[in-house]
Amino acid sequence: MVAVEYGVFEDGVCIEAGFHGEVDKVAAEAHMAALVAAEPDMADAYEVTExxxxxxxxxxxxxxxxxxxEADDAEDDDEGRG
Ligand SMILES: [Zn+2]
Known part of the structure; x- marks a missing residue:
């Protein structure tokens, strides 16, 4: 079983990845907290997500x-089958 990977994102762009599992998620959140502490005005731009x-x-x-x-597959899902 593969652990969930978390990353730190800034404005939807991944700036740090490679955090695996709940233990590393804490590390990711600590990393984000350091970024927010450095730039409090940017607090809303940062997030830790799967x-x-x-x-x-x-x-x-x-x-x-x-x-x-998924958009491509959904187009003609009903055609050519059955
Ligand atoms: Zn994907």
Whole structure:
């Protein structure tokens, strides 16, 4: 079983990745806290979130590459089968 990977994101862009599991998630949040402490005005831009298991440096929720793939598949899902 593969541990969930977390990343630190700034404005939706991954700036730090490679945090695996709950223990590393704490490390990721500590890293983000240090960034926020350095730039309090940017606090809203930073977040720690799960990384897409299929695509590096993409958030699991809102992965652009997954969204594109699913959009293509959904188009004619009912055709040519059955
Ligand atoms: Zn993805």
């Amino acid at each position: 990384i897409c298991p299929d695509h590096e440096e993409q958030p699991k929720n809102g992965c652009e590459e997954c969204a594109e793939g």
